[in-house]
Amino acid sequence: MESSVSSPKASPNIKRIKSQKINDLLKNLNKEQREAINYNSSPLLILAGVGTGKTQTLMSKYAHLISKGVQPQKILAVTFTNKAAREMEKRAESITQSALRFNWIGTFHSLSARMLGFDQVYESVELKVDYHILNQDKQRKQIRKILKDQKGTKDLFLAFEQKMFSLNQKHQYRGFKPSVPYAKMVSCIDKFKNRLLFHDDDEPKGLNEFERLVFLNVYTEYQESLISENLVDYGDLILYMVRIFRQKPEILQKYREQFEYILVDEVQDLNLLQQEWLKLIIGDNKQFTCVGDDDQMIYGFRGAGGDFILNFEQHFQNAHIIRLEQNYRSTKVILTHANNLISKNKKRKGKNLWTENNEGEPAYINEFQDVQTEIDQICRQIKVLIQKQNVPPNQIAILTRTNQEGREFEKQLVMDNTPYDLSSNKKQFLKIKEVELALYYITVLEKQYDDFAWKHILDKIPGFGKDTCKKIDECAKENKTSMFDILNNLAQNEQNQSTPTIKKASGKRKPAMPISALEKWANPKLIVSKDDSTEGSISSPKKEPQDNVRKILKVDIKLNKKQKENLSRLMKQREIFKNTQTKMLVKYLTNIGFYEHLAKNSNIKEKDPVKCQKNVQSLLEIAEAFDDIKQFVDHIALFSQEGSGSEESESKSIKLMTIHSSKGLEFDHVFLPFWVQGKMPVEFQRDRQAADIEEERRCAFVGITRARKSIHISHHQMSDNNYQTIQHRQSVFLKEI
């Protein structure tokens, strides 16, 4: 089925450039890639080896469809990262020579968040407008909060930790005290969601002891606390959409009718939750294309079992498979080592990878006496590459098995004055107290009903103690409204009397919608302007209360003069700056006295004030890259995990990241340190289950195949751990390559 929609009118010049670009696009592809682009008769799996151009092919297919006149809102394109989504959009824009408006390119999370916002779909899962999205750190704090007074439950987990420690820990040291494993509980709950387990399901079979403890003692309470505080975590975004699709067939049907073409990247890493989401939307759509490589399945620990790719023909009738086997990335030497290694795995479809590239340099395998020497030598070799061989720094990567190993390189790189880009750094940046606080202040500009953000702001305002904040929170709950309404009321009520006030309240907080968003999908002509906030946005549409519901607010809180002054200032400035451009944020923060708060805040004041200001300044610089505050707030809520360094700084830095984060990337020279037994392959996963050796091998394979020209694999004979010297054996993978 081809789209009947014709392309927008273009000038002859633009038409010529367009057709030239489409020709170039197809000319640069090989026969199989071209076949994959043109095939739309039945569900298609592009089963492709490393570096064979699967990302390139999928992106080209998208651009090709757009160039043929298929409207962007009719193509659902699910990418692995938001960066890949932006890249796909840019390519299509370059070919069509016009801005790609209203497209549906994104990750499972961002697409689900967007769907949840349309027509207040979130209400069907009991969420309210401006729900707050929790990152992993906030999830951990939430669990800590709900277990605060539950000594019995905490003791259960402490006993479990103690038991596991004595069973597993080889190198015991004095002074070990078990602690409540909040972070592990978060991973466990995420895992439940990835496996499509709802908190109200019966206890599933096959849980291990820890999972059972979490399922029975924490999961339900955690979910209920999120709902009562209008919060969602990342997993919920997809899980809620699956629930809605199952319970509201009319919503699912709208999407099935809207998306004529469905393209999905990296299907080897789909977990059960993502599979279900996708299969529901696909229905019996035949114009469905996905790409994947079973040899690059490295997310088993997040619940990806490879079933979708390994059993594709069982999932979809008349499935067609196109294999891409010519590698364009690496030298023959690199590819041979990679093939040798992966051939030891049994659970794979098997591919015959080959390349026309040069033989290339031999693989450099280095043994060092200890960890520090290994780090020093690698950093020295990198300096030589940059300074003597003029290699651009961003063409060099150090890929480690864990984030912690990456951090071990930082000190040396700083000492050597080698610019580096550590992907996990960016996550850390958003956790810095002053940055987090500034983000909350900015969030309430855009999302006035985000109680979670208000709670984090209020007790930082001079004069507001925990008690007052609690009263405001309780008052909002009693009035069945948001904290914003109560705060507005307190700030506006000049006399601050406790007399009941009549005020237009948010009530059910129904946003006014000139045209139903669902109607718009069905009829794209109804889309009138890019300013329409329902398009291209992950959060809910505009929500100024338009109904005439007037509600009596009972506000029985007395503020003192100082509290009232500070609150009024904040609410007034919020009103002034709420629709402002991001470059005005510095003025907003100054006017509300943010920088004064920083100096007085007991959590922050010990820190160097200049550094504090610089951190906030860096945040505001990131914000300025966005057109408006809404885009910025959306980006931070969902995309914080991917980082947002400027392209300029990225081009001047070497890359320091885990192998997992390097997926889909390529570099001329790749360093793979710490290949000793226990580190690569790791022995245990974070939840202390034995690691899957085949998955570890795939991880090593992904690391090696990121390289175009050279690989440098190293290991050490010994390391220090808590004043003990540990002897190491080199990785078994070194024998296998």
Ligand SMILES: Nc1ncnc2c1ncn2[C@@H]1O[C@H](COP(=O)(O)OP(=O)(O)OP(=O)(O)O)[C@@H](O)[C@H]1O
């Ligand atoms: N037909 C082609 N001719 C020349 N170069 C190509 C062709 N197809 C892809 N390439 C190049 O090969 C390299 C690998 O492509 P791409 O990143 O799309 O591969 P991939 O299969 O997604 O890799 P991986 O899964 O290993 O990350 C890129 O530099 C790309 O530009």
